[in-house]
Amino acid sequence: MLGRGIALLSGALLLSGCVTAKVGTDYAAISQKIGPPKAGQSRVVVLQRKRDGLSMAICACDVKVDGSPMGKVMVGTYAYADLPAGPHQLVASETLFPGDTKRDFTTAPGRTHFFLVKSSARHDSIAGMSMIGGLAGVAVAAAATAGTDNLGPGEFIPLDESTARTMLAELQLAD
Known part of the structure; x- marks a missing residue:
């Protein structure tokens, strides 16, 4: 109950800003309800697939x-x-992860742009080393991967609309 209250308050705060943002699993229902982007606007959707089994290759990313x-x-x-x-x-950033993922892109009016976010190679390396070596493993992995192009926890991969809508439908079916 408290989590739902926090989520509603967070949603209200997001709506009061200049960017309208929502989080969920049933995109088809939401997109039917809200319709296409308004004139001169575009929509950006960032999603993460459902995982089968246990995997450290996940990212709980705060996206801005x-x-x-x-x-x-x-x-x-x-x-x-x-x-x-x-x-x-x-x-994309993640609590206690040393670095951010950045992706520059340009949107077209009236269009929806889709991105899959998945864990980066650096994220997987640091997660694996933390399992093996605790905080010392994290420090070693962070230092060893600091020279990579992507210092953040995730990768933003552009998706075509058909692929994205299939993935979004799978999210809703998995609930």
Whole structure:
């Protein structure tokens, strides 16, 4: 009950900003309810697949677009935001993870742009080393992977609409 109250309050705060953002699992129902982006606007959807079995290759990413929070995208969820068409930046961060993932992109008016977020190679390395070596393992893995292009916990992979809608439908079916 408290979690739902916090979620509702967070949603109200997000709606009061310049970016409209939502998080959930049933995108088909939401997209039918809200319709396409308004004139001059675009929509960005970031999703993470549901995982089968145990895996450390997951990212509980806090996603922002142009510095405004979209939401936490965890396994089997998505977040979306409506924003003006034009250039934008997605950023993924994770609590206690040393670094951010950044992706610059440009949106077109009236269009929905989809991104899959998955754990980065650096995230997987640090997670694996933390299982083996605790905090010392994290420090070693963080230092060893610091020279990579992506210092963050995830990767943003653009998806075509057909693939994205199939993945989004699978999220809803898995609930």
